[in-house]
Each structure stands twice: as structure tokens, then as C-alpha cells.
Amino acid sequence: MQWEVVIGLENHVQLTTNSKIFSGSSIKFGAEPNTQASPVDLALPGVLPVMNKGAVERAIRFGLAVGAKIAPQSVFARKNYFYPDLPKGYQISQFEDPVVQGGSLTFAYEKDGKLETKTVNLTRAHLEEDAGKSLHEDYHGMSGIDLNRAGTPLLEIVSEPEIRSAAEAVAYAKALHGLVMWLGVCDGNMQEGSFRCDVNVSVRPVGQQEFGTRCEIKNLNSFRFIEEAVNYEVRRQIELIEDGGKVVQATRLWDPDRKETRQMRSKEDAQDYRYFPDPDLPPLVISQEWIDRVKAGMPELPAAMRERFIRDYGLPEYDSLILTSSQAMATYYEAVVAKAGKANAKAAANWMMGDVSSALNRADIDIERSPVEASQLALLLRRIADGTISNNAGKKVFSLMWDAQSQDENLADTIIEREGLKQISDTGALEAIVDEVLAANAKSVEQYKAGKEAAINALIGQCMKASKGKANPAQVTELLKKKLSA
Ligand SMILES: Nc1ncnc2c1ncn2[C@@H]1O[C@H](COP(=O)(O)OP(=O)(O)OP(=O)(O)O)[C@@H](O)[C@H]1O
Ligand SMILES: [Mg+2]
Ligand SMILES: [Mg+2]
Known part of the structure; x- marks a missing residue:
């Protein structure tokens, strides 16, 4: 059976603001754990989030750059789930009305030695806050939680499932990486987690219309991991189906040491998150004037x-x-x-x-x-x-x-x-070489005169050799032709 690979990417792009998306805490990387988490980030009772305008502006920049629609009004929602690094018990994100809608990204890549270009449509890009971080190593023998990252502004950029191979996925991710850095909306530092990639992968028999069931590999922070993880996952799914099994929708992790994906949890659907509009945040209204202002300031x-x-x-x-x-x-x-x-x-x-x-x-x-x-x-x-x-x-x-x-x-x-790399372009010197070569290669001369034009290549080669590669090949060719037709 011939299989077709179907891939859609979600990229979490950390925005280059100074402070968090809903509070004034710094987002500077590398601070002591829990020194950059304010009562807002921790959702202590009685505090209210305030939207960071700089984050919105960066989302607008991105939307304009990919030719998307900037929603005149978009809404923040609560995405509810429980995890130790999520102090509020919900993440503020955008669900039904994201700020950036549609758009596309064009990129170039090499496929089987051929140069290809491709355009992938974007579904959306929405603003959201990051969660904290669990520290499993070396914290007094226990797991610790660092909430410095909680509330860091992210733009999640979602592609349509139009990517068809690991090479395309990498080329798309690289193009996106280059673009967000170009726009100055992200520093692009992948080691520090400023640009992370979730890859959704499924396979289907060639010719089949419906998509297969997807698995999502979370949090890839290098282009090589994207390539390896997709290739592994494609092989795993095909083998599973060909052995009579079924792919179950799941979230998986890439283990770079063992070079395999591992199931983390069976996939939750939107309804599991019980999304609802955040009552603490008014709708985000973006005027045409604001968009024009952002546009005017773009490179x-x-x-x-x-x-x-x-x-x-x-x-x-x-x-x-x-x-x-x-x-x-x-x-x-x-x-x-x-x-x-x-x-x-x-x-x-x-x-x-x-x-x-x-x-x-x-x-x-x-x-x-x-x-x-x-x-x-x-x-x-x-x-x-x-x-x-x-x-x-x-x-x-x-x-x-x-x-x-x-x-x-x-x-x-x-x-x-x-x-001493200068070409010999002095006609006198060149003529001497050409004459010498013609005299010594009567057979090629004869063949050329008998109509075998390719025989001249051997003569050119000899001239280049005699000049230790320094003869100007164009001049040599010209001289040879002149002398041979004389
Ligand atoms: N059958 C499929 N095979 C491969 N990719 C798919 C398939 N169906 C959807 N996708 C891709 O999966 C991604 C889904 O991302 P989206 O953010 O919409 O939802 P999600 O992954 O359920 O949500 P979350 O943000 O909570 O992870 C998109 O990039 C989409 O193109
Ligand atoms: Mg998503
Ligand atoms: Mg996802």
C-alpha cells in the first residue's frame, strides 16, 4: 500500500515584550526560580489581568506579514485543565475568535535534489499565556515548580494540514522562524524555548480523501528533532496500520536520546477544556487606525x-x-x-x-x-x-x-x-599553448574536422592542463575554433 503523510504544525512563538501578557512582571530568561511571578501570574484572589498592548501589536505585525485578516474584535477564553505548573487551573488563550485569521506562508526547499517552492495556508494565530515549568532534576531530591514563565506572552501559529513530508515540515518551520525574527516579534532562541513546535502527523492511503487519525508530538525545539520525530512517527503509524492496528489520537513526546516518540496522554478534545470567555477580560478591539500605525512602522x-x-x-x-x-x-x-x-x-x-x-x-x-x-x-x-x-x-x-x-x-x-591564480588572458601566451596542444593531438583535430564537434572538449581540456588551469576557458575555446576552421 502507498501511504500519504499529512502534517499540520502549531508553533508557540514567545513574543519580545519586556513584561508578561497580563501583568507587569519581567519575562527575562534565566532569573532565579519564582522571582518573576506576580500575584496576577499566580491568580491570587482579588487581582485582575490587564492586556499587554505590545503583545497585541506583535500579533498584528505577524498577521500583516502573512496576509491574514486581523480580527476587529477578538476574545480571550479560559482553557481549563489541571497541571502542577498551571497555577490558575486554566490558561488564558483565544478559542473562537482569534486575533489573526487565515494567511499563508511560502517557502523553498530541496526535494530529491530538485528545488521546490510551496505555499501553506495558515488557519489562525492566537495570543495566549505560557504556563510555568516543572523542574524534575536536582531540586532537593524533589520536583519543583518555577512559575517565572507563567504568563509569558505567546503567539500560537496554526497551519492547515497541508504539509506532506518531514522535509516540508522543517522548511515550513525554518521559514516561520526566519519571519518572526525578521518582524522582531520573537528572538528565535530555540534553546531557551522562544520558538517551539507541535507537530501533528497522520497517514492515509494515497487517493483517500478523509484524513487519518493524527498524533501530536509536543514541544520540539530543534529543526532536527522535527525531522526525526516526523519520520519516526510516520513509520510507526504505517507499521501499526499494516499490522491490523489503529492509530489512537494522542499527545506524544519525542525522546531525542532513544530517537522515538512516546505516548504522553490520550488526546483531549476542545470540549475537555471547557473553554469559556474570560469574564475578567473585555473583548480585544483593534481599530483600522491601530493596524495602519503598526503597518507604517514595519520593515x-x-x-x-x-x-x-x-x-x-x-x-x-x-x-x-x-x-x-x-x-x-x-x-x-x-x-x-x-x-x-x-x-x-x-x-x-x-x-x-x-x-x-x-x-x-x-x-x-x-x-x-x-x-x-x-x-x-x-x-x-x-x-x-x-x-x-x-x-x-x-x-x-x-x-x-x-x-x-x-x-x-x-x-x-x-x-x-x-x-598566482590569475588566468592567462594574454593572447600571445594563449596562442603558444593552443598551437602546442593542436600539434600534439592530431587525432582529436582530425575528428573535429570530420564533424565530431565534441572532440573540441578534449582539446580545451588539454589547454587547461598545459596552462595549469590558468588559461581563460572562453578565450581558449574561441582560439581553438578559429585555428581549427582556418
Ligand atoms: N488528520 C490530521 N493529520 C495531521 N494534522 C492534522 C490533522 N487534522 C488536523 N491537523 C493539524 O493539527 C493541528 C491542530 O491544531 P489546533 O490548535 O487547531 O488544535 P489542537 O491541537 O487540538 O489544540 P491544542 O492547541 O490544544 O493543542 C493543525 O495544525 C491542523 O492542521
Ligand atoms: Mg493548538
Ligand atoms: Mg495541538
């Missing part, structure tokens, strides 16, 4: 920048998506093009998606910390474009520039000179 958005890259630099959609996957990447790219010229825009994109990205991945650093500066890369591109060095020599120069960790604006020239 150029990735979607607009993408269009501009396609229009102004002639880039394919895939390239434009990759280059706008983070603001730092886009800024770097534009700085390279500004110095290397628009004619080198596509070459700059290729370099960034190729050698630059590989080097960053190997060093496990972001582009902000790249030892090769945009202006240094731009000079290298110009030297390749003007024929000073070959593309291959360019790769060597790049790797030497990377290791040099130098601020030298002319680093590329310095290295080309030092390593």
Missing part, C-alpha cells in the same frame, strides 16, 4: 523583498525565497550586489546558496558572523566576471578568504596575486 517584508529580487535582479523564485529566509541573509546579499553590480546578481545568489552556505553550515554559524564580508565577496565575484580568475580558482580564493579572517577590502586581489 520591508520578506514577501515584498522577494518580489523585488525577482523583478530587479532577475532571480528565480527559489533563489529569492532562500535569500529572504532571514533578514541577515537578505541584507548581506544586497550588500554584495551593491558592490558587485546588478550584472552579477545571479552569480551572487549562486555563491550565497553554494559555497557561502556550505561554509556557514560547516562552521555552524549565521551569516552575521561570516568571516568573509559582503564587500570582500563582491570583489571576488567581479574578478571572476572580468576574467581575472576562473570560477574554479574563485572557489579556492573564497576558501582562503574564509580562513584569513581579514578585514582587508582587497583581500581577493591579495590572495589571487599571492597564489
Whole structure:
């Protein structure tokens, strides 16, 4: 049987406010346990929550960026459940009328060596408060509760079940991560839990309309865990069904050490939470003026920048998506093009998606910390474009520039000179090489003259070898053709 994978993601994005969503307590990470929990966060009797405007503003930013509807009026509800880290016995969230409705996210990824782009629709994004944290290790031999995180503002972003593989799920999550950081609504720190992902996974026979039963893997805080957990879960569900079993809707946890998902609890449905509007909070009203004000203060958005890259630099959609996957990447790219010229825009994109990205991945650093500066890369591109060095020599120069960790604006020239990488473009010198090669390769010459055009490649290869790779291949080809047709 052929199976199709169906995935929907819920992302909990911690907002970059200074204080909590309904109280003035700080949300700064790393404070002593229980030093940042106010009576409001603890729901002590007689206190009332007050909505943090900054959190709403960030939700509006996000909604505008994904082309969603910003609800003119949305409602906070109580989601009731019992857990030791939830001091109130309920979480304030949004249920029926979320603040952000609809929208979509477009992203690029590689599938079986092919470059793909995809748009996933969003269901909603709603504001809610985070719960506290149970400390199971090393607390006087007991479990302790740290309520510092209780009341931290979150935006929960929910996708439609339109994702079809682990690779797509990772690409979606990365695009979302890049976007919320771009917008400044989240610091994106996954180790500190600022960006967490719940992955809903089901499988169905190819061709079947109805969805299979989903399992939800909670709280994944790395892209690798998303990939591993989805792949494991898909295999588990298929094996279960093929053995005659049935998937039960459940919440599962990913165990990164044993590389498996484990059932945490059978899934509760909305009705189990007994949602009802929070009587302590009035409806959240957002005027068009407020939306306009937020819009006016937003940076150029990735979607607009993408269009501009396609229009102004002639880039394919895939390239434009990759280059706008983070603001730092886009800024770097534009700085390279500004110095290397628009004619080198596509070459700059290729370099960034190729050698630059590989080097960053190997060093496990972001582009902000790249030892090769945009202006240094731009000079290298110009030297390749003007024929000073070959593309291959360019790769060597790049790797030497990377290791040099130098601020030298002319680093590329310095290295080309030092390593003697300049192409031989002097026609006299080239002619000598070409003549020599023609004399020594009578057989290829004969084949070419007999109409086998591919025979010229062998001759080009010989010329490159004779010049130790420094001949300009375009010039060599031209010279060879001229001499062979003479
Ligand atoms: N059959 C299915 N297979 C895979 N994903 C699904 C399926 N049905 C729904 N989903 C996805 O599951 C997610 C459901 O999230 P939603 O927040 O609406 O509800 P929930 O998980 O029940 O609530 P909670 O926020 O309490 O976890 C969505 O991303 C949706 O696309
Ligand atoms: Mg949810
Ligand atoms: Mg869920």
C-alpha cells in the first residue's frame, strides 16, 4: 500500500515584550526560580489581568506579514485543565475568535535534489499565556515548580494540514522562524524555548480523501528533532496500520536520546477544556487606525523583498525565497550586489546558496558572523566576471578568504596575486599553448574536422592542463575554433 503523510504544525512563538501578557512582571530568561511571578501570574484572589498592548501589536505585525485578516474584535477564553505548573487551573488563550485569521506562508526547499517552492495556508494565530515549568532534576531530591514563565506572552501559529513530508515540515518551520525574527516579534532562541513546535502527523492511503487519525508530538525545539520525530512517527503509524492496528489520537513526546516518540496522554478534545470567555477580560478591539500605525512602522517584508529580487535582479523564485529566509541573509546579499553590480546578481545568489552556505553550515554559524564580508565577496565575484580568475580558482580564493579572517577590502586581489591564480588572458601566451596542444593531438583535430564537434572538449581540456588551469576557458575555446576552421 502507498501511504500519504499529512502534517499540520502549531508553533508557540514567545513574543519580545519586556513584561508578561497580563501583568507587569519581567519575562527575562534565566532569573532565579519564582522571582518573576506576580500575584496576577499566580491568580491570587482579588487581582485582575490587564492586556499587554505590545503583545497585541506583535500579533498584528505577524498577521500583516502573512496576509491574514486581523480580527476587529477578538476574545480571550479560559482553557481549563489541571497541571502542577498551571497555577490558575486554566490558561488564558483565544478559542473562537482569534486575533489573526487565515494567511499563508511560502517557502523553498530541496526535494530529491530538485528545488521546490510551496505555499501553506495558515488557519489562525492566537495570543495566549505560557504556563510555568516543572523542574524534575536536582531540586532537593524533589520536583519543583518555577512559575517565572507563567504568563509569558505567546503567539500560537496554526497551519492547515497541508504539509506532506518531514522535509516540508522543517522548511515550513525554518521559514516561520526566519519571519518572526525578521518582524522582531520573537528572538528565535530555540534553546531557551522562544520558538517551539507541535507537530501533528497522520497517514492515509494515497487517493483517500478523509484524513487519518493524527498524533501530536509536543514541544520540539530543534529543526532536527522535527525531522526525526516526523519520520519516526510516520513509520510507526504505517507499521501499526499494516499490522491490523489503529492509530489512537494522542499527545506524544519525542525522546531525542532513544530517537522515538512516546505516548504522553490520550488526546483531549476542545470540549475537555471547557473553554469559556474570560469574564475578567473585555473583548480585544483593534481599530483600522491601530493596524495602519503598526503597518507604517514595519520593515520591508520578506514577501515584498522577494518580489523585488525577482523583478530587479532577475532571480528565480527559489533563489529569492532562500535569500529572504532571514533578514541577515537578505541584507548581506544586497550588500554584495551593491558592490558587485546588478550584472552579477545571479552569480551572487549562486555563491550565497553554494559555497557561502556550505561554509556557514560547516562552521555552524549565521551569516552575521561570516568571516568573509559582503564587500570582500563582491570583489571576488567581479574578478571572476572580468576574467581575472576562473570560477574554479574563485572557489579556492573564497576558501582562503574564509580562513584569513581579514578585514582587508582587497583581500581577493591579495590572495589571487599571492597564489598566482590569475588566468592567462594574454593572447600571445594563449596562442603558444593552443598551437602546442593542436600539434600534439592530431587525432582529436582530425575528428573535429570530420564533424565530431565534441572532440573540441578534449582539446580545451588539454589547454587547461598545459596552462595549469590558468588559461581563460572562453578565450581558449574561441582560439581553438578559429585555428581549427582556418
Ligand atoms: N488528520 C490530521 N493529520 C495531521 N494534522 C492534522 C490533522 N487534522 C488536523 N491537523 C493539524 O493539527 C493541528 C491542530 O491544531 P489546533 O490548535 O487547531 O488544535 P489542537 O491541537 O487540538 O489544540 P491544542 O492547541 O490544544 O493543542 C493543525 O495544525 C491542523 O492542521
Ligand atoms: Mg493548538
Ligand atoms: Mg495541538
